[in-house]
Amino acid sequence: xxxxxxxxxxxxxxxxxxxxxxxxxxxxxxxxxxxxxxxxxxxxxxxxxxxxxxxxxxxxxxxxxxxxxxxxxxxxxxxxxxxxxxxxxxxxxxxxxxxxxxxxxxxxxxxxxxxxxxxxxxxxxxxxxxxxxxxxxxxxxxxxxxxxxxxxxxxxxxxxxxxxxxxxxxxxxxxxxxxxxxxxxxxxxxxxxxxxxxxxxxxxxxxxxxxxxxxxxxxxxxxxxxxxxxxxxxxxxxxxxxxxxxxxxxxxxxxxxxx
Numbered sequence: 001x002x003x004x005x006x007x008x009x010x011x012x013x014x015x016x017x018x019x020x021x022x023x024x025x026x027x028x029x030x031x032x033x034x035x036x037x038x039x040x041x042x043x044x045x046x047x048x049x050x051x052x053x054x055x056x057x058x059x060x061x062x063x064x065x066x067x068x069x070x071x072x073x074x075x076x077x078x079x080x081x082x083x084x085x086x087x088x089x090x091x092x093x094x095x096x097x098x099x100x101x102x103x104x105x106x107x108x109x110x111x112x113x114x115x116x117x118x119x120x121x122x123x124x125x126x127x128x129x130x131x132x133x134x135x136x137x138x139x140x141x142x143x144x145x146x147x148x149x150x151x152x153x154x155x156x157x158x159x160x161x162x163x164x165x166x167x168x169x170x171x172x173x174x175x176x177x178x179x180x181x182x183x184x185x186x187x188x189x190x191x192x193x194x195x196x197x198x199x200x201x202x203x204x205x206x207x208x209x210x211x212x213x214x215x216x217x218x219x220x221x222x223x224x225x226x227x228x229x230x231x232x233x234x235x236x237x238x239x240x241x242x243x244x245x246x247x248x249x250x251x252x253x254x255x256x257x258x259x
Contacts, residue, residue: 008253011055013129013246015111016122018048019104020130022078026089026097027159028138028152035087037141041134042082049074070107074100121258124167125245131160132211132234132241135218139231150222153230157219164215168208171248171259175200179257190255199247203259207244211237 022045030038053071056063063071077096085093112119135156142148182189182196190196214237221230251257 005250005253007055009246009249011052012122012125012249012253014048014052014055015108016126016129016245017133018045018052018074019108020126020128021045021048021134022074022100022104023127024130024134024159027134027156030085030087030089032148032152033138033141033145035085036144037138038085039082040137040141042078042085044133044137046075046078046082049078066110067107070103070110073103074107077103117256117258118252120170121248121252124163124170125248127163128160128167129241129245131156131163132238135160136231136234136238139227139234142227142231150225150227153227154219154222157215157222160215164208164212171208174258179259182255182257190257199251200257200259203244203247203251206240207248210240211244214240 021041025038025041025045028037049071053063053075056067077100081093081096081100108122109119112122135153138153138156142153179200181187183193183200185193187193187196191199214233218230218233218237221227221233248259251259
């Protein structure tokens with residue numbers, strides 16, 4: 001794998017995680033969880049942003065001035081919210097969130113708008129990856145706030161499924177059209193017939209089938225108020241989603257297959 005492909009995969013994955021986690025942060029009120037949960041999510045955003053910026057800067061130093069400014073604003077505003085956010089979300093925190101969201105959207109469109117297929121791929125991947133991560137850390141936080149209702153976690157599962165099925169439909173469309181020649185015996189496209197089947201099969205089995213089945217069990221456990229068991233399953237969901245999205249980003253970066 002060339003350095004450029006490695007850089008694209010790493011940068012896209014880290015930026016996806018940061019973008020979606022930032023976007024979903026207001027889903028659960030800090031009045032219910034306490035500011036600790038928000039700061040946990042915020043630390044994921046900050047670390048992902050730092051690593052994404054470092055990856056772009058050191059592996060392929062091609063960022064333009066607008067991207068530098070966006071990264072600077074995001075790092076500054078997220079640092080401020082991490083320091084000053086309280087259990088009650090003040091007007092200042094909402095204003096910072098609006099600035100963060102607008103800046104993130106501007107950065108994503110700036111980086112991916114020249115390739116509309118990449119833009120849609122990034123948005124689907126980011127939302128799916130981040131919601132699985134958000135649900136996992138929320139489930140873990142029930143150990144800190146045992147009296148927290150199961151409704152926020154169930155709400156996260158509903159959002160996950162909505163994103164999941166939209167992404168799956170888009171992926172199947174590509175599979176049945178653009179990707180079909182890659183799966184014909186004897187073809188020399190992509191990584192070759194055998195490896196094409198291997199990567200695409202793993203993408204669907206690990207990245208789609210496994211999370212769908214496991215989130216159904218998570219939902220049933222939440223209904224039974226067995227949150228610790230549900231959180232354990234969500235850790236596995238997160239693992240399979242990460243593996244599936246990494247394979248998907250690889251296929252997109254190297255072969256242009258938005259699976």
